[in-house]
Amino acid sequence: MARPYDLSSMTALICFEAAARNASFKKAAQEMNVTPAAVSHQIKALETDLGCSLFLRRSRGVELTEKGAFLFLAIQRGFEAISEAVTQIRDRPETVDVTIRTTTAISSLWLTPKIAAFWKIHPAITVSQIVSDVSGMTNRCDLSIHYGNPQEHGVEYRDLFQDRIVALGTPGFAAEHSIARVEDLLKVPLIHSSNEEADWTTWADWFLALGRPAPKGRSFYVNNYMIALQAAQDDVGAVLGWDGLVESLMQEGRLVQLVPDSIPSPMAFYLNIHKRATSKARLFADWLVKSS
DSSP states (O other): OOOSSOOHHHHHHHHHHHHHTTOHHHHHHHHHHHHHHHHHHHHHHHHHHHHHHEEEEEEEEEEEOHHHHHHHHHHHHHHHHHOOOOOOOOSOTTTTOEEEEEEEEEHIIHHHHHHHHHHHHHHOOEEEEOSSSSSSOTTTTTTEEEEEOOOTTSSSSEEEEEEEEEEEEOOOHHHHHHHOGGGGGSSSSSSEESSSOOOOOOOOHHHHHTTOOOOOOOEEEESSSHHHHHHHTTTTEEEEEEEETTTHOOOOOOEEEEEEEEEEEEEEEEEEOOOOOOHHHHHHHHHHHHHH
């Protein structure tokens, strides 16, 4: 009987995902509690099976080839769908008062610190997060945070914040590529991020808004904004940043604004209030809007 899925070794695919996400065989090995040699062996076996190179081996680490980036995006999407299914299957405690759904980036960079501050004021109200970068799956939550046009969803919503979009990188990356003006960014490596839920501003959009042509430098593509930000911190390339969302990274100096130019975000971050929202959920929503 034929297999229903045309897959390579799952062990090799998991090793590949970890190595691609970390841009390092060594870091992948540490994450998986195996040796770098074991990760390298699995990657080589996968490349042999697929008949192509997935990584360019560099002295400072590894870099995805075009086919490697294509496979990485596909595996990420599959793992995110599995993660979403696991989240849906797990029973939430009955004591949860408010459930809010958001993306990995918003949860990590903005929402989680807000919830911690809310608990100090309202310790009796429990707030649970459903964190997912896959669109949909809002039927089990009271509130959800989105980026885009709220009119498209046809439900009650509140505006949270609307940022300016800046070019970010590490101080070392800026110095290595002598970045001072927008024109200097046209030929440097750039990290491109996409999301199923929203029409994120792209590098081409950003340059066009500033009256510049499309970039010509090397590109690194991911469909997870947190990975894009981590890649920028690892000097893979420059990344676009929504200044309010990534404020903590900029304050800590982990990423800096590479050039003074910026553009206003064409869309805002907003909070959807779903029909199942209770009075406690609405109290949290009101507080979240006021504190944003």
